[in-house]
Amino acid sequence: QVDLVESGGVxxxxxxxxxxxxxxxxxxxxxxxxxxxxxxxxxxxEWVAAIWYDGSNTDYADSVKGRFTxxxxxxxxxxxLQINTLRVEDTALYYCARELFWRGPMDVWGQGxxxxxxx
Amino acid sequence: DIQVTQxxxxxxxxxxxxxxxxxRASQTIDIYLxxxxxxxxxxxxxxxxxxxxxxxxxxxxxxxxxxxxDFTLTISSLQPExxxxxxxxxxxxxxxxxxxxxVDLK
Numbered sequence: 001q002v003d004l005v006e007s008g009g010v011x012x013x014x015x016x017x018x019x020x021x022x023x024x025x026x027x028x029x030x031x032x033x034x035x036x037x038x039x040x041x042x043x044x045x046e047w048v049a050a051i052w053y054d055g056s057n058t059d060y061a062d063s064v065k066g067r068f069t070x071x072x073x074x075x076x077x078x079x080x081l082q083i084n085t086l087r088v089e090d091t092a093l094y095y096c097a098r099e100l101f102w103r104g105p106m107d108v109w110g111q112g113x114x115x116x117x118x119x
Numbered sequence: 120d121i122q123v124t125q126x127x128x129x130x131x132x133x134x135x136x137x138x139x140x141x142x143r144a145s146q147t148i149d150i151y152l153x154x155x156x157x158x159x160x161x162x163x164x165x166x167x168x169x170x171x172x173x174x175x176x177x178x179x180x181x182x183x184x185x186x187x188x189d190f191t192l193t194i195s196s197l198q199p200e201x202x203x204x205x206x207x208x209x210x211x212x213x214x215x216x217x218x219x220x221x222v223d224l225k
Contacts (some may be wrong), residue, residue, distance in 0.1 A: 036182050047214035105153035105168035
């Protein structure tokens, strides 16, 4: 069964850093590009970052460029999102999602992990 | 950045109604437009990709159309399980989601 499980969400103070993880299963992870998408409470979806199947290329939303880093370890079957200098507006449910093909849709989603930034 | 708008932001409909949601991109995106359904407390679910391709397992009452900047999602006969929020997303350059359209019971 194809699945994605996110972890690492916490309550954290502004200015701190954290790392989110996503563990895929049921499909050949190294064949697929991946994305992170977040959803603030009661709000819509915001794409955050994407990474190619082999990690050789990454892309970021302008709103997070320079603070967020997406990475992957295909040998360990893991996807990551490093978030630095956290802001209150980073508070959201963070989803990882599989890209059906590059410049394509996100066809598999995890259930998300919650990041709350508060002093 | 490519901006994406949706209309209406919400609509009320009855079971059996035909429902159409519109999505507009700020520049041409060819057919790099996808549609998702999200129910409360759940992750989004892919319905349509590449403007008009039905995702496997999605009922045929859902259809998509359009190209360049203007796109539509149509539900031909609304079912009880279709009351949800619908998002469009461009994947031409990076990815941008529309603000969503909430479909509720009239």
